[in-house]
Structures are given as structure tokens and as C-alpha cells.
Amino acid sequence: MGQTLTEKILDDHLVEGELETGEEIGIEIDQVLTQDTTGTMVWLQFEAMGLDNVQTELAAQYCDHQTYQFDFKNTDDHRFLRSAAGTYGAHFSRPGNGICHNVHRENFAAPGKTLLGSDSHTPTPGGLGELAIGAGGIDITVAMGGAPYYIEMPEVVNVRLEGELPDWATAKDVILELLRRLSVKGGVGKILEYTGPGVETLTAPERMTITNMGTELGATTSIFPTDEQTQDYLERVGRGEEYVELQPDDDAEYDDEIVVDLSDLEPLIAQPSMPDNVVPVREVAGQDVDQVIIGSCTNGGYEDILPGAKMLEGREVDKKTDMIVAPGSKQASEILARQGWVAEMMAAGVNFSEATCGACIGIGHVPASDSVSLRTFNRNFEGRSGIEDDNVYLCSPEVATAAALKGEIVDPRDLSDELDDLEAPGIELPEQYDASKTDLISPDEAVDDELVKGPNIGDVPLKDPLDSKLQGPTLLKMDDNITTDHIIPATQDILMYRSNVPKLSEFTLSRIDETFADRALEADGGFLVAGENYGQGSSREHAALCPMYLGVEGVLAQSFARIHKANLFNFGLIPLTIDEDTYERIEQGDDVEIVDDVAEAVQSGQEEFTIRVNDDWEATAQLDASERERDILAAGGKLAHTKKQAEES
Numbered sequence: 001m002g003q004t005l006t007e008k009i010l011d012d013h014l015v016e017g018e019l020e021t022g023e024e025i026g027i028e029i030d031q032v033l034t035q036d037t038t039g040t041m042v043w044l045q046f047e048a049m050g051l052d053n054v055q056t057e058l059a060a061q062y063c064d065h066q067t068y069q070f071d072f073k074n075t076d077d078h079r080f081l082r083s084a085a086g087t088y089g090a091h092f093s094r095p096g097n098g099i100c101h102n103v104h105r106e107n108f109a110a111p112g113k114t115l116l117g118s119d120s121h122t123p124t125p126g127g128l129g130e131l132a133i134g135a136g137g138i139d140i141t142v143a144m145g146g147a148p149y150y151i152e153m154p155e156v157v158n159v160r161l162e163g164e165l166p167d168w169a170t171a172k173d174v175i176l177e178l179l180r181r182l183s184v185k186g187g188v189g190k191i192l193e194y195t196g197p198g199v200e201t202l203t204a205p206e207r208m209t210i211t212n213m214g215t216e217l218g219a220t221t222s223i224f225p226t227d228e229q230t231q232d233y234l235e236r237v238g239r240g241e242e243y244v245e246l247q248p249d250d251d252a253e254y255d256d257e258i259v260v261d262l263s264d265l266e267p268l269i270a271q272p273s274m275p276d277n278v279v280p281v282r283e284v285a286g287q288d289v290d291q292v293i294i295g296s297c298t299n300g301g302y303e304d305i306l307p308g309a310k311m312l313e314g315r316e317v318d319k320k321t322d323m324i325v326a327p328g329s330k331q332a333s334e335i336l337a338r339q340g341w342v343a344e345m346m347a348a349g350v351n352f353s354e355a356t357c358g359a360c361i362g363i364g365h366v367p368a369s370d371s372v373s374l375r376t377f378n379r380n381f382e383g384r385s386g387i388e389d390d391n392v393y394l395c396s397p398e399v400a401t402a403a404a405l406k407g408e409i410v411d412p413r414d415l416s417d418e419l420d421d422l423e424a425p426g427i428e429l430p431e432q433y434d435a436s437k438t439d440l441i442s443p444d445e446a447v448d449d450e451l452v453k454g455p456n457i458g459d460v461p462l463k464d465p466l467d468s469k470l471q472g473p474t475l476l477k478m479d480d481n482i483t484t485d486h487i488i489p490a491t492q493d494i495l496m497y498r499s500n501v502p503k504l505s506e507f508t509l510s511r512i513d514e515t516f517a518d519r520a521l522e523a524d525g526g527f528l529v530a531g532e533n534y535g536q537g538s539s540r541e542h543a544a545l546c547p548m549y550l551g552v553e554g555v556l557a558q559s560f561a562r563i564h565k566a567n568l569f570n571f572g573l574i575p576l577t578i579d580e581d582t583y584e585r586i587e588q589g590d591d592v593e594i595v596d597d598v599a600e601a602v603q604s605g606q607e608e609f610t611i612r613v614n615d616d617w618e619a620t621a622q623l624d625a626s627e628r629e630r631d632i633l634a635a636g637g638k639l640a641h642t643k644k645q646a647e648e649s
């Protein structure tokens, strides 16, 4: 039987296990990336492991999420990250140089390689044929130490693209269509592999918009085959020699197939406040728009900004709408500036911003209360923009620009009927992505050779090995689809404590219950209860680390998001799956006891656990974990486990 492209790359990197769905496999990692919100813990943990140098082919540290310097804390973090990259042999991308995924795809992503990144949109270079997976920071630390990355072999789904996109429909509409059909849970446990005649009609940057936002489907990763489009992109970024042809075998067998006819697509929009709340733009046309932002790692490339710039040329942004363009990389800004497009956009009324995640996580450009904001981002979770009563819509740059011109949501096809000379801008790549690289410091150019820790850099908290007896109150009962933004918000006032776990922990779940941290500390143990898809969203390991610091012992949920579940193991919190009846019956404040000898049961491979609630009724909870995850849990987390292994070897 032939192999899928995914299987081919995994086979090339396989160090343990077999490529059978559901089996745990260990794969060699070629490249790692980390960013500023997750990076400080990655390097503190790397230091705690006592290693001298990064062992992977390439490691890159980006500073993108929080580039504004409000006081010393953020600057302390960035200085520490630069010193860690220099000390241990990683590339360092300075604050303002751009978003990790954009800068990585421009400089390092390569077909056939494996990439592990401590950011949930790490799958972006799947559009170039790289197998790229988002993971928790500790997974990156361990991979940088040269250890394999372990994962359950996902299902491989064939997303067959047919036809060609019509005018005004874009790559963003392809992924919004998939979200409309499959929902934010539709890709869980799956790798989406794109095939079919429609693939060759999409440029590499368009493919990377799709693979970037495959994360919103919950997919482990998404990948495209390579072809002339891939080669063309690599040549334009000056790395043509890295091209490798990669295709699935003709007789490859997939676990499932989805067909998308590109020619059927039209401009789509995700309504507040979930990326899968997707409808045709025409269904919501006519609503006033207060703010429009083009940017983020999804649509912040040169190719994403140029269409809007062309639409704005010689026109003006509506007076009641603020339009911001925040490129994904300084490279995009520099090329657009040299070509005169930045001035053109400014003349039209655009506020041209620095290359940063910023507004995507509520740092800067926070919308006004109860206002409408159209963004080309990938997430619109409630409150992520920095204000609770937000109304954030997600759409393509073309739809966003049309709204900025009209001051209301409008299908760009209808706007082009109104404005005679408004034509679909299409997609265009620059001849060469020839921008300076002064903000990317290679290991050879490193300016530091020892760690520099300011007062905002704390220690890594450690957990004791798993107890035999776990008992405590249900500290909080939550609904379905709780995101890591709910658990640890990523807004500026909170994020600045990312390297200071005791302080950051004070904000744990505060968006749901302001008293949570105090109650958890007082209880000194206990559980969280949640519905489906607990922990969806970012790879933020603080969402497991902070509850651990507060004494939480485990989470009882109907289901878990993949990266967050791995993070729970990595920080020694037991993730138990409960059925709907148990979820409905259990109340906040109930006393929960795991009847089994937990430490022994976890290590012996036991899957069913009995929980006793209020000494009154019992239910069954499942532990779905590999032998390795059980060892990690029993040791008290991955750091303790890795150190233990190193001592034993």
C-alpha cells in the first residue's frame, strides 16, 4: 500500500513506534521555534535540565507577542531570551521583526523537515511541505535537548481541492469553509493533507493561510504537497536550493476524505465569537463597522496586505471606521514601503503599525465597548481582543478592506458593483522578498554568552511525584470549549508576568471567577470540571503550569484539546474524561475523591478510575494516556521525568 505525504515524512523521522492510527510514535525533530510568551519558560527549563547547547538542526527564538515596552518586565524578558539564544545556540529575532510564523516561513521553513513550536499556529509552514506541530514549551525544551517528540499517530484526512477560486474568494475562505463544515473540533486527532487539482492553483503563501488556520479546526497539523508553487516561493525568498519534491503515493490510503470545490466558494466571515461561526458575508452585510485590522500570522504577509492596498489606492477609509494594518513581518513592511504601498495606504487613512501579534491578543488596538471589529486574524474568542463585550469578525483582507471603504460589512462583489473601477486584486508575490535581515541574529552573530536575568524572571516551579491519594473540592465547574485564554488571559497587564509564575497564577481563570486563585490556594488541592474540548486555543503551557502552582490536582472534562492535554501531563495534573451524566451531576464545591491508589493505578496502565463524590455517589472516569505519559504524570511532570531519566542513564 502506498503512503500519504504525512506518512512519508513521519517515516523519515521515526525513532519509535509504528505508523498506525492511535499508536504512540516518537519522531526526530529538525527545527524548533519558540516565541516570547512561551520562550522564557522554555529556556528556564532548558537551563534546569543542565544542557550546554541546542541539539536540533535549528532553533529560533522570536519576540512577537508582546513587543511594546510598558516597563522593565517585558524588556527583561526579551533581554533574557536574547541571552538564552546566544548562550545555547539559537537564532534570535528581535522585537518588531515580526510574528514567529511569518519570519520562520521566510527564513527557515523547508519541505520534508519536522518543526516543533511552542505556539499553536506552528503548522503554518505545512503550506511549504514541512510537518510542523504546535506543542507545549516543555516539549520544545526536551526536543532541543535532542529527545524525540512523542505523539499519538493521528488520522490522516485527505482534503481534496478541486476547481479554482473565483474573483473575490480567497484562501481565507477555503479555511473558513472548512470551519463552517467541521467546527472547531472537526480536526481533533487528525492531520489534514491537501491534495487534488485545486492545490496547484494556490500559491505557497495562500496555502500557508490555510495551514495556519487548520489550528482552529483543532488539527494536529495540516500539510500540502510540494510543486512548482513551492519552488517558486523558495526561490523568491532566496532559498531555492531547499526545494524537495514531496507527493503522496497514487495509491495512498487516507482515513477520511473531504472535497472542497474552490470554484463554489464565495466571501465568508466568522461571526463573534468563534472561528467556526461562519456565514456568507452577504448574510451579515449592512452592519456598521468601527474598526478593521489587516494582519496577524494568518493574513499578515506581503501577499495579504497588497490586495487591500490596491483596493485603497486613490480612495479613502470611511470616516466612522478605523483601519489598522499590522504586517506579519518587518520584511513585508519593508518591501511594501520600498514599493510605495505604505504611503498609499497611509494616504487612504490607514494606521500602519509595527509587525507584531499585538492586537490579536488584546495588546493594542482594543476595540471600543460593544463595537464591531473586522479582523483578518484566526481567532475571535470572546474577550481575546482585550475587552469582554467585543464583537470580532474574522474575514479575508479583501472583505476587511471593503468594510473599511464602506464603513459597514459588505460583500466585496457588491461593493465592486457600486464602485465601477474596483476590481478583484487577486494574489501577487514580489519578484524577490529582498528585505534586510538585520533583526535576525544567527548563533554565529550572538552578542551574549551567558544568561541575563532581570527581576521579572522567576524560578521554574516543580511538582512532587504523584500522590497515592487524590481528594479535594471541585474548585470550578465550566462549560464546553473553555480556551487557554479563559485559563490564563494573554492581555498585556497579565502577560507581563509570564516569567513570574507566582504572580501570573493570581490571574488563573479570573475571567470566569475572580476569586479562583485565592480559593484554590486555600483549598490546597482539588479539581477543575469542564465540558467538551477543554483547553482549546493556544499552546500556552501556563494554562497548566499556573493551576499546578495553585495546587490543582487534575481536570475532569468530557474531552480535552490535544496540546492542553499534553500540557496537563507535562505539569503533573491528571486529565480524566467523564461522561455527560457525570458532568451534569457534579457541582462546583462537591468533594471529589479518586478511590483508586492513583500513583499505582497510573503506572500500572489502569484506564478506568472510580471517583466518589460527596461520599454519596460514584462514577467512572477514564485516563487515556500512553505509557510515557503515565510515567511523566507519576514523576510529577515532564521536567522531573526528564531529569530522572538523565540520572538513570
Ligand code: SF4
Pocket: 065, 099, 100, 101, 119, 121, 296, 297, 298, 356, 357, 358, 360, 361, 378
Ligand atoms: Fe500571534 Fe495571533 Fe498568530 Fe498567535 S494567532 S502567533 S498571537 S498573530
